[in-house]
Amino acid sequence: MTINKQFQISIQTMTDYHLESFIKCPYRFYYQHVLSVNTRKIKWRQAVQFIINQVVHKFYQLTVEEQHKLSALRLIESQWSMINSSIFDSKYHYYQVLAQTTDHLLQLLTAKDTQVPPIFLYEKLSTYIEELETQLSLTLDVTEWSEKSFTIKKFLLEADEEMIHLYNHLIVVFSYKAFGKLPEKIEVVTLLKGETFTYSPTVNDLVQGIMYLKYMKKVLLDPTDYERKSSIKECNSCPFVQECEKSTGDSPELDLLH
Structure with a gap:
């Protein structure tokens, strides 16, 4: 099932927030960020992430x-x-x-092992990526000095494998382009399960990261190819379920049966 729209999206800035929203569900991204459907429904995941x-x-x-x-x-x-x-x-x-x-x-x-204040603490930064012809913007939660360069930590309520890959690619590309250096470590910390996913990037990861973001930009540009994520968890926490059902004619639960 796809959203049948006659226009494409213009992307001047790719943000971590928008990409995270798109990965969770393109339909949700579409209603929230493309159509700007207004909703006052605050769901528990968004509220706890803010906390x-x-x-x-x-x-x-x-x-x-x-x-x-x-x-x-x-x-x-x-x-x-x-x-x-x-x-x-x-x-x-x-x-x-x-x-x-x-x-x-x-x-x-x-349990943190450093006494030095972070270089960046929830700093929103942007840099232009020539290969993408786009500004890339993301929030660096906690960035600390390490032995060889620096470590970037991302604190999330929860994250699946796809979300972890997204942040690894984002941080690798952004760090190299903005600072001219890769982080020694990237840590994605999940607070619901208490898991820490650690990744030590190399220069080879830069090419993969740029290819990944190019692909993300390509699919973001054309809403006719958006597909609804078949996830009961995401649908149950989404404030746009009714709009989604109207556009597809089915309920999220029925989608999971096909």
């Missing part, structure tokens, strides 16, 4: 002496107090996500 970003950001702004478990716990409690539990599937689900993310945040934040 994660806030906690990590504020924790790294503390002095070295203040960066301990008690400070991290206070930050987590402060941020979670702003969430309405009704956006979760149930009270049990709310407390389950709260317990898991709290436990993993406490472990990961207080």
Whole structure:
């Protein structure tokens, strides 16, 4: 199933946020970023990701002496107090996500092995990529000095293999083009399962990264080729399900049966 539209999209800047949204589901990307369909529905994944970003950001702004478990716990409690539990599937689900993310945040934040402040802390940067003829923009969550160059950490609520590949490619291309150097390590940290995916890029990865982003740009430009992601998890958390069903004539659940 595809979206039948008569126009193509003009891309002046490729952002990590847009690419992440597209990978999760092209239909969702289409309604949110192409048609700019307005929705006030805030789903729990977006809300918890915001909390994660806030906690990590504020924790790294503390002095070295203040960066301990008690400070991290206070930050987590402060941020979670702003969430309405009704956006979760149930009270049990709310407390389950709260317990898991709290436990993993406490472990990961207080286990850091450097006393030096980050080079970048949730900095949104852009650079022009000649091969793509496009600006590439992404947010560097935590960038720290390492022995040979620097390490970039990305904190996500959850990430599948496709999302991890996306961030590895993005960071490799962006780092080389913006800084003239590759990071020693890329770490994608997931807070729902407490997993850390570590990747040490080489110059050979730059070619693959540019090819990957060229492909992403190509498919982004033509909405007639967009396909809905067959994922109950994504559909259940998507505020555009009704619009999606109207355009395809089917429900997301029926799509999974084919």
